[in-house]
Amino acid sequence: xxxxxxxxxxxxxxxxxxxxxxxxxxxxxxxxxxxxxxxxxxxxxxxxxxxxxxxxxxxxxxxxxxxxxxxxxxxxxxxxxxxxxxxxxxxxxxxxxxxxxxxxxxxxxxxxxxxxxxxxxxxxxxxxxxxxxxxxxxxxxxxxxxxxxxxxxxxxxxxxxxxxxxxxxxxxxxxxxxxxxxxxxxxxxxxxxxxxxxxxxxxxxxxxxxxxxxxxxxxxxxxxxxxxxxxxxxxxxxxxxxxxxxxxxxxxxxxxxxxxxxxxxxxxxxxxxxxxxxxxxxxxxxxxxxxxxxxxxxxxxxxxxxxxxxxxxxxxxxxxxxxxxxxxxxxxxxxxxxxxxxxxxxxxxxxxxxxxxxxxxxxxxxxxxxxxxxxxx
Numbered sequence: 213x214x215x216x217x218x219x220x221x222x223x224x225x226x227x228x229x230x231x232x233x234x235x236x237x238x239x240x241x242x243x244x245x246x247x248x249x250x251x252x253x254x255x256x257x258x259x260x261x262x263x264x265x266x267x268x269x270x271x272x273x274x275x276x277x278x279x280x281x282x283x284x285x286x287x288x289x290x291x292x293x294x295x296x297x298x299x300x301x302x303x304x305x306x307x308x309x310x311x312x313x314x315x316x317x318x319x320x321x322x323x324x325x326x327x328x329x330x331x332x333x334x335x336x337x338x339x340x341x342x343x344x345x346x347x348x349x350x351x352x353x354x355x356x357x358x359x360x361x362x363x364x365x366x367x368x369x370x371x372x373x374x375x376x377x378x379x380x381x382x383x384x385x386x387x388x389x390x391x392x393x394x395x396x397x398x399x400x401x402x403x404x405x406x407x408x409x410x411x412x413x414x415x416x417x418x419x420x421x422x423x424x425x426x427x428x429x430x431x432x433x434x435x436x437x438x439x440x441x442x443x444x445x446x447x448x449x450x451x452x453x454x455x456x457x458x459x460x461x462x463x464x465x466x467x468x469x470x471x472x473x474x475x476x477x478x479x480x481x482x483x484x485x486x487x488x489x490x491x492x493x494x495x496x497x498x499x500x501x502x503x504x505x506x507x508x509x510x511x512x513x514x515x516x517x518x519x520x521x522x523x524x525x526x527x528x529x530x531x532x533x534x535x536x537x538x539x540x541x542x543x544x545x546x547x548x549x550x551x552x553x554x555x556x557x558x559x560x561x562x563x564x565x566x567x568x569x570x571x572x573x574x575x576x577x578x579x580x581x582x583x584x585x586x587x588x589x
Contacts, residue, residue: 221300229282230255231298235316236277236285236418237262239573242313247565262573265566268530269574288419292392294321303327305414311437311463312581315416319391322412325382326438328361332499333435333460335453336370336445337478344370344446344478347470349377351443354496356381363438365431366399366413370445370453375402379409384438387415388431389423432456433463440503441466443493447481454481457490462581466502468493531563539567543587547580 223231234255235245240262248258259276266274289295297303297318305326308314320326332355334348352362352374362378364371366385375383385406387393391413394400403413416434417427432455436442442460444467447453460467467490472479486492493499538557542548554564568585571577578586 220302221298223298223301227255228296228298229279229286230259231317232282232285232296233277233279234258236282238275239266239575241579242315242416243579244569244572245316246313247569251562251566251569265570266573268536269570269572270576271574274573285419288392289319292321292419294319294391294413294419296320297326305331305438307331307439308434308437311433312583313579314437315434317416319415319417319419320412321391321414322384322407323410325361325410326384326412326414328359328382329440330359330503331361331363331384331439332503333363333439333442333456334370334374334445335364335432335435335442335456336447336482337451337453338367338369338371339478340369340373340446341476341478344472345373348373348445351445351470351496351499352377352383353381355499356383358496358500363435365428365435365452366395366403367452368396368399372399372402375406375411379405379411382409382411384412384414386431386435386438387413387417387423388427389415390417390419390421391415392419393422395423428452429455429459433459436460436465437463439465440506441468441499443468443470443499444482444485444490445470446472446476446478447485448478449480449484451481454485457485466491468499468502470494531559531566535559535563536567536570539564540571540587543571543577543585545586545589547578547584547586550583550585553585 234240252258252261262274262276297320299309299314299316303324303326306329334352336344336348348370356362356378362374362383363386364374375385383406394403432452436456436459442457442465444453444457457467467485469482469485469490471486471492472482491502542553542556554561568577576588578588
């Protein structure tokens, strides 16, 4: 069963190129992208505004992704049978649009399974035991037969077992790098089977991007963000699977953990999650019962983006130096909530958001989870 998406966004070719150029421009991340669109009305208008914003923020020049690079990236997608899906379009994963800072564009290979609302993530140890792999496969197979799409990170161990068992029902592999950069490389046959079965490879990173260590937490937030709930099987203390569970908690997703032997360090993380309140599960039926009737996460963020049908821009112009000075003096290296900045400075929300854009585009601002920001000194 798929949730109906009302008034889905449809970008024309020029708008898609502008979106791609904007998200690939210097110092523009998902949250900045959304604020730019909201303030200037369209990606084209935001691109025109970038030089002035960065200059007022203290940076004389900012690299704006040129048109020919965006066109080349779209052509590269076509050559490998991939596509770019925009936030708000019908094929965009429905739950992912409700996270804090959803990717404006997703690079995708495969079918249309991503629009399935009954989605569950399965993650766990790369050096999983045989019993852990069997459990992951059983959970994945049973949930798939119940109509759930299975998401994971295509890693060794638990991830691979979950993907393999879901080939007949639908699975999505989330990449830390570009979807043309396979990691680990020995999973080439598994990836081919996922695509051939109508499943997906998905990433927010550009084609050709080789994953770095810091890219895997970004990947993990997508794994949890696409799902109603996350199942953790055999996760060691401090593992990436626990990072995925932490993201799930912040995104208000259900967290399920399969208990393991206290003598096995691979079970330390999952057992710890249970002690902290995660739902103990021993079968897929436990997960199904917990998620019964759920097609949306609770308390979703409202982060849809829409392109206007006319050329009118909602932007009100330069907020002025006085407001700029008040904001900079209120900021420091300690993260603070944006709403608190608005209250403290007495400026309008629109003014503060524009000033934060200036600072971020100039490389002087860092964004943190929970709508918090800090000044880079």
